[in-house]
Amino acid sequence: MSGDNLAAVLHGPLDVRFEKIPIPEPSHNEVMLCMGSVGICGSDIKYWQTGKCGRFTVEAPMVMGHEAAGTVVKVGPGVHDLKAGDRVAVEPGVPCRTCHLCKTGKYNLCKDVSFCATPPDDGNMCKFYKHPADFCFKLPDKVSLDEGAMLEPLAVAVYSxxxxxxxxxxxxxxxxxxxxxxxxxxxxxxxxxxxxxxxxxxxxxxxxxxxxxxxxxxxxxxxxxxxxxxxxxxxxxxxxxxxxxxxxxxxxxxxxxxxxxxxxxxxxxxxxxxxxxxxxxxxxxxxxxxxxIFRYANCYPAALEFVSSGAVDVKSLITHHFPLLDTVEAFKTAKSPDSNAMKVIIHCDQ
Missing domain, CATH: 3.40.50.720 (NAD(P)-binding Rossmann-like Domain)
Incomplete structure (x- = not known):
């Protein structure tokens, strides 16, 4: 956990700043991750360009990123299925778990869901980030962090x-x-x-x-x-x-x-x-x-199986890679039709 927790923070349209934020301490059922790969989504581009996406508006500085995978560096109390060193994909939407929608399996529609990089919730385009352990999916050795980040858009496809x-x-x-x-x-x-x-x-x-x-x-x-x-x-x-x-x-x-x-x-x-x-x-x-459809529910296991079995080759859609400090250039590349970009990945550990 050496070094500062550098984050790409959106302050408004076309205003991304690199800031040092506190290193989070995992609470009960949480893990702290050293973030590896974070993909750029169409919604990220809308927030970056206009400060808005659909019914959501950036009204305060927000850490960007929600298509993500990283490595566990610390576990909080009550975490038994993950340990330091495990590589995981992050399902970015965490519901309340107690409302009727959650209990009937439609937790993506929970009114109290916290979703990475959807105002007012911070995302994970940073060096260190904490997340509930039950919304982190351990990656097999043969599945890379880049592929782990791609589970998020793949989950949308599965749900669709x-x-x-x-x-x-x-x-x-x-x-x-x-x-x-x-x-x-x-x-x-x-x-x-x-x-x-x-x-x-x-x-x-x-x-x-x-x-x-x-x-x-x-x-x-x-x-x-x-x-x-x-x-x-x-x-x-x-x-x-x-x-x-x-x-x-x-x-x-x-x-x-x-x-x-x-x-x-x-x-x-x-x-x-x-x-x-x-x-x-x-x-x-x-x-x-x-x-x-609104995001997805209960689709990460199927998405991970598609990738780990080789049935769906998500690597073929990754066209560009950038380190965290080149986030602005990464967004320009993802937006530009001349770049022929499909999926742009930011590497927060570089």
């Missing part, structure tokens, strides 16, 4: 496919070929999907998706959702019975409604406009189920 009820024989449309969209494609195939089509405006991202197993890809070149829905059906040879919207673009949501087979499901992963105009009558008369 579960909500969409992807299974053997499913035909899946995924709007948006970013990290979560491509991970959802990889998970859908592991769950038995017969075909998976991804749409995007980026040729590079679609090429990555195709190289990693996408059945079909379409570069979006129209502003007519019905026209794109027709392209999707012609390319797949059928209408998808599960559509997963990962682009956070209203147009994609409308496209999914037109494209989805009657009786199918649309899973809303991306965060588009608060008040989006949709073809409601089409969705209603097709009996298409529109399902929201």
């Amino acid at each position: 496919c579960k909500r969409g009820e992807v299974g053997p024989g499913s035909h899946v449309l995924i709007c948006g070929a970013g990290p979560v969209g491509i991970l959802a494609m990889m998970v859908a195939k592991q769950m038995g999907a017969t075909s998976v089509l991804l749409t995007d405006i980026s040729e590079n991202r679609l090429a990555v998706a195709k190289s990693l197993g996408a059945s079909h890809v379409i570069k979006v070149s129209t502003d007519d959702p019905k026209e794109l829905a027709n392209q999707i059906e012609a390319t797949m040879g059928c209408q998808p019975n599960v559509s997963i919207e990962c682009s956070a673009v209203d147009f994609s949501f409308r496209t999914a409604i037109y494209a989805t087979y009657p009786g199918g499901s649309i899973v809303m992963v991306g965060r588009g406009s608060f008040d989006v105009t949709i073809p409601y009558t089409i969705a209603a008369t097709k009996e298409v189920d529109i399902k929201g």
